[in-house]
Amino acid sequence: MKILKYLNYIISATLISLFAQMPSHAEGNNSVARQKKILVAYFSQPEDVALDGVDAVSGASLLKKNQQIFGATQYIAQLIGDELGADLYRIEPTRPYPRDHEPLVELASKEKGDGIRPAIQHPIPDLNQYDTVFVGYPIWWYQMPMILHTFLEENDFSGKKIIPFSTHGGSRLSGTVQAIQSLQPNANVETDAFSISRDDVAKNSTEDILVNWLNDISLE
Structure with missing residues (x-):
């Protein structure tokens, strides 16, 4: 009888240990996805504008928040990175864009009209380590800046989740999601x-608002 009780004790202890090691499926998609590596790749071009020292002032593509200066798209990228524990990669041209508004607008128009693909300064991290890549950009002339075309044409995201995000002056996404799909x-x-x-x-x-969006979408 003592042997039988001892065997029952051993079996019960083993089962408890096994159940304790099983992964829980009660967590949402985002909690599970955060265990995987995520990359936030973004292009942000701040302009030289006057900020009057108020804690939150926005203008053109530049903003001041918590006594720090950010490009608008850069700020959103950093919020995503902080929320998800993701790696950040800034898409930067080898030849810097002008920071004055009018020359920048003119150059962006010329790049669009001529189909120019600006060269990117720093190589992207090894994509094999990422399952999900956020891609952020401002809207220039109703489309992604042409350097985003360079970025998307030079790298293979086959089998990965791409999640676009943009900052704009009124044109919202302007067909850029379909352009990325293409x-x-x-x-x-x-x-x-x-x-x-x-x-x-x-x-x-x-x-x-951003966190609510992250919770609503699937990161896989």
């Missing part, structure tokens, strides 16, 4: 992309 047909491109006006980026509500 450039990366073998990737899973999120159609519920995030888009926010430059005038709203510095608002205190932006972080909550």
Whole structure:
């Protein structure tokens, strides 16, 4: 009888140990996905504008938040990176864009009209380590800046999740999600992309809106 009780004790202890080691499926998609590596790749071009020292002032592509200066798209990228524990990669041209508004607008128009693919300064991290890549950009002349075409044409995102996000001056996503799908047909491109006006980026509500969006989409 004592042997039987001892065997029952051993079996019960073993089962408890096995169940304790089993992964829980009660967590949401984002909690599971955060265990995987995520990359936030973004292009942000701040302009030289006057900020008057207020804690949250937005203008053109530049904003001041918590006594720090950010490009608008850069700020959103950093919020995503902080929320998800993701790696950040800034897409930068080998030849810097002008920071004055009019020359920048003229150059962006010329790049679009001539189909120019600006060279990128730093190589992207090894994509094999990432399952999900956020891609962020401002809207220039109703489309992605041409350097985003360089980025998407030079790298293979096959089998990965691409999640676009943009800052804009009124044109929202402007067909850029479809453009990314065309450039990366073998990737899973999120159609519920995030888009926010430059005038709203510095608002205190932006972080909550962004987090709600992250919780609503699938990161896989």
